[in-house]
Amino acid sequence: MSSAYANLTRTFQRLSRFGHLAAITGWDMQTMMPAGGSRARGEALAELSVLRHEILTAKQVGEWLDQAKQEDLDDVAQANLYEMHRAWQQASLLPASLVEAKSIAGSRCEHAWRQQRPANDWQGFAANLKEVVKLSREEAEIRAQANGCSRYDALLDVFEPGMTSAKLDSTFGDLKQWLPELQQKIVDQQAKETVIAPVGPFPQEQQKELGLAIMKLLGFDFNAGRLDVSAHPFCGGVPQDVRITTRYKSDEFISAMMGVIHETGHARYEQNLPQQWADQPVALARSTAIHESQSLFFEKQLGRSPEFLSLIQPLAVQLLGDRPGMETTNFIALNQRVKPGLIRVDADEVSYPAHVILRYEIERALIAGEIEVDDIPTLWQEKMQHWLGINTAGNYRDGCMQDIHWTDGAFGYFPTYTLGAMYAAQLFQALKRAIPQVNELIAQGDLQPVFNWLQQNIWQHGSRFSTRQLVENATGEDLNPIWFRQHLESRYLK
């Protein structure tokens, strides 16, 4: 008779293999699929998702999980068992009827949003969003009772295990103390600088060559992944075959280039997850915030540093052609502009946290039942005015309707962006302590020590440790916003 743990590893191997097919066909949907294939693809993926849910929540799995706790397991197996239990519990908690209702309401809201957003149709959107919020509150209530925590914390835990709103309040509270003033100082300083925007057009083929050259510099393994185009950049696929995407504008190249650097950070994490535990939960990336910490480490800590920008500037000149604005000093300044604006995804790293914190405060109150959907626009307007000095009244399209996240009920996701930025700063600081001359190495193009450090401290561990353990092992302390502050001050205050 095989052990309960062995039965579980076989079950999760099946789930992972079916997940592989979902990941690749999901990538295909965003990059390759003609519009006419959409309905059949949606049905095929829904069928697979029902199957995976059935496999994960089968009665036997619960029994094996109980039995496996009595078995003699090594540390890795115990960490794996912990992640298995977590996955099983998250899937088993919700009644099938709620899962289905959420999926239907989410699809309907997201689908309508694609038309409603450009039409600035808040009333239409709000009607659908109310149903999504209602069902998310039900989900949160069930998870909260099981976890013994607040409703919002229960949703937060789905994306970021171990994170709580108490911890967020303290961390974000810290940011709120110093960030607005710092931002103002930087904006005032930059107002005195002259920065030239290089004038396009920048042909897509040339931008792609630049992206590929930078991916190579960043150690992307092209034997285990590729770069394509999609409407919204993402990192998909599986660790053995990581698919990243970007999108190209013809009048500027920075956004596509930085998109590639960002997704390459996600990709290198995936490509270097522990293959010896492949198909098991312990081999997966630690959490949403840790994943984002890797992409932001690449994009912000490394990618927008003067050393790295000096390193890639000749590549940009070579592949895009020389023109006014491509000189190193201006190239660096271009990539370090701070300019508060309406849109989160276009925000620089200084104004980004304000976008996240206002969403966090609104969604937390919404899930707690302290506010209703109808209250969102007013709160949005107040907070945007307060934090970024921007008037969004009546502009729902570029205000509270700009993101896809809430449309299908992904409440609890937004905080992971800023957690990722703070972890990235903390990790880079620890790297500098370990390798004091790291900035010189980067300027010389010797990036291998950086990758080795990340491999040693983050990538190879998969989900072997809790986020807190992982971060403490790597940096000597739990999440500490001081490093993010020091990073912003040293980069942007001249």
Next chain:
Amino acid sequence: MSSAYANLTRTFQRLSRFGHLAAITGWDMQTMMPAGGSRARGEALAELSVLRHEILTAKQVGEWLDQAKQEDLDDVAQANLYEMHRAWQQASLLPASLVEAKSIAGSRCEHAWRQQRPANDWQGFAANLKEVVKLSREEAEIRAQANGCSRYDALLDVFEPGMTSAKLDSTFGDLKQWLPELQQKIVDQQAKETVIAPVGPFPQEQQKELGLAIMKLLGFDFNAGRLDVSAHPFCGGVPQDVRITTRYKSDEFISAMMGVIHETGHARYEQNLPQQWADQPVALARSTAIHESQSLFFEKQLGRSPEFLSLIQPLAVQLLGDRPGMETTNFIALNQRVKPGLIRVDADEVSYPAHVILRYEIERALIAGEIEVDDIPTLWQEKMQHWLGINTAGNYRDGCMQDIHWTDGAFGYFPTYTLGAMYAAQLFQALKRAIPQVNELIAQGDLQPVFNWLQQNIWQHGSRFSTRQLVENATGEDLNPIWFRQHLESRYLK
């Protein structure tokens, strides 16, 4: 309580949806996947294939099939039930151990063949092939006992339901009577012609533009499919999203262009299968030979006709650039060269049947146990010498090791190529009877009547009728090689 038939349609819907994911990830493997993704993809697809086998052969399915026969079903449902029963029986007959052994031996043989073929290593290949043949004979024996037919006929029936070696012997026997002499006459005639091969290079991007322009002319629905590159051209995907491929050489453009026309024939059949029965067996293409009849209708009957070639010649000049050899007369002659050679896939439509018939005769004797693997090279040499006057002694690479089919035991497949060519000729003849001025319409670029006729007579029926019924309804008679003969004589004898 839902009816047994309803339970079956739900089961086959699930199978079809999982098949969708296999088809798209299979396409991805040939077109997009980096080499490093191969192992994980293979494991994921094998896991899905085990699942699909389990679903199809579940005990309940057999019971439902029995019960459904008593239920009140309309004609389409009865045809669907017939196809369901066939699929179930084919899958249920073989013990799991044999399926697995075949899959392992086939993978091993195919994998090794990729190195052995270029190395001309017959001994190495023969060792693996013997195991494949042994297992295919076991499979054939089981299927033969269930069907009450010969071993080879049982394998043939998997690819071409209703076809028998008696019928093949008679049909191919007819060809063998007149084809060698006709071929010799054509070769002698063409020896007197001067045909100029346009000189490249032909950039891939331009060849692709030409392929896309011809696909458009041929009615390919780009909202439900796409064109990509792969080592071996194929038509994959699903009816709602058909993925065709070709490969480009830089020194000539005909092979890629004709490859695209061929696969577009397969694609239009798929794209026009009856969507109202989507996901059910009755909505699938009728058989391998009927599928090939559509691609060969497009490539040979239509594509190499003087009328169609005159129609696309200006496109070729426009997109590839004018140069010596692109004049209409020469362009037509180029596409109608008859030149017996070693390689099946490079053969013209006159010498192609000899390649198929020799393989048919060898594989039939092999499965019957009349010859052994070690006898293949001598037989190959004799038959190539006899039919095509070509000496292949010692050249295994371009002789009996040239095809992938036998490596994983697809015995019974080869005849469908020439059946397809004969059905294509018979269908085109019927079309000409229905629309006597069809050649003038083609020359004028009015192809819609051709597509309408195929839609009316073939595409819309899926697997609603047996192959014989379908062909009789469309042409007034069962398979008749006279039309293929008339086609070759009228096209090639000047």
